[in-house]
Amino acid sequence: MTGAFDLGPALLFVPGDRPERLAKARERADAAILDLEDAVAPDAKEAARAALIAADPDPDLVIVRVNAPATPEFARDLAALARTRVRRVMVAKAESAASLAPVDAYEVIALCETARGVAAAEELAALPSVVALMWGAEDLVASMGGTSSRRDDGAYRDVARLARARVLLAAGAFGKAAIDAVHVDIADLDGLSSEARDAAASGFTATACIHPGQVATIRAAYAPTPDQRTWAEGVLAAAAGERGVFRYEGRMIDEPILRHARALLRRAGA
Template identity: 80%
Template sequence: MSFDLGPALLFVPGDRPERLTKALERADAAILDLEDAVAADAKATARDALIRADPDPDRVIVRVNGVETPDFAHDLSALARTRVRTVMLAKTEDPASLDLLQGYEVIALCETARGVVHAEQLAAVPHVVGLMWGAEDLVASLGGTSSRGEDGGYRDVARLARARVLLAAGAFGKGAVDAVHVDIGDLDGLAAEARDAAASGFAATACIHPGQVQTIRAAYAPTPEVLAWARGVLAAAEGERGVFRHEGRMIDEPILRHARSVVERAG
């Protein structure tokens, strides 16, 4: 599993395995959720469904319950009976706890105050391949009631957590996944956040409804104008050494890296 699958990662409730096939038809990868999306009395059923499904290990991530919960060990036992090798660990906080997931590629979900504060240490763990942040659980862990203000934008504490997780992932060469947009009908808000995520360096955005997938994909895809600019800059660079001028703008290595990222996303 890696973050070159595409930008839209769709959560699927673990006790609704019939949705997995459709999720994989629409999204770039699916996150089969054994944690928040599954009621306590349905978790055993969800694990049985996971074993029966034995989903595609290249396009399915399984979110397991936190290490402090009694469900964690049961989740790992079920995982061991499948081919899945990428795990999203809910409420990751302690880097040492990741030793329990040796043999798996881990996406550490930083969704508590302690998890965000430890984002750098989590990203440094060798078998961690990515970090994701979660807004609502984070604010709840602080005793708050909402991650967003009246204008619909994130509160400062959520924005800080988002930036910190992205920086931690980037510092260690890991992928960063942006949080879900819980207002399913607000596609304009989702588009704006996904465009910002792509421009900031996130590798993907998670979502909770199939209707959000295309909005995320469109937001991550560069516009024809931006793609033409990027290709023009890279073509011009072939005949230059060091800093040069292109269409009235100074071009140096950081700008060339931006252009390469645009072309890569277009692919």
């Protein structure tokens, strides 16, 4: 029923009540996330659902984020989705396997953005319908009564770093993709670049963003450098004539390092 997560690294959120932005988002980013949750005011949600039905967006390039299962909006969102071709759904504030049962006919991205959701990351990743996990920093800290996910220097607080790592590990344990959280400081492209490079090197498949101006930075961060690609091609070529552990450019090479090289070439599209 469900397939692997096969979209590119830059996923752009679009407010559900601004459907005129959807086409541009699809053109600029690797996929658009049409948001029926936080980006839409309570009194505009019904209009956003009507816009979703009218747009009937491209099922290959659009993900729809629905409201949390614990809210009455969730069932209304699903009723609207049933009238479209959408097949990928991001569930806000996912917290249990049972809560995702109503969307098991879709390819599900479980958004772990509460303390309970992060604690349930392994349970969510184990579901056959789940193709990816994403984490969210601000809602997570708010769910615990905190006021900021970052320190004054812009670095994530320890609790956010722990949540990020736990979601990544849970996704990896079950062979699912992991999506990194948005960088809310739109002007801070250097900070975004640093975090996206770390995400790619750590094993994240994609990074979500909230502004078209962030897309190019994310794509560049996920793309291997020319030197990285040359090394990956070289070490894999050398491995073809070797058995077991060998040396390449002064470094010991074994199977985990070869997997790193293959991952670099996958990101390069080779």
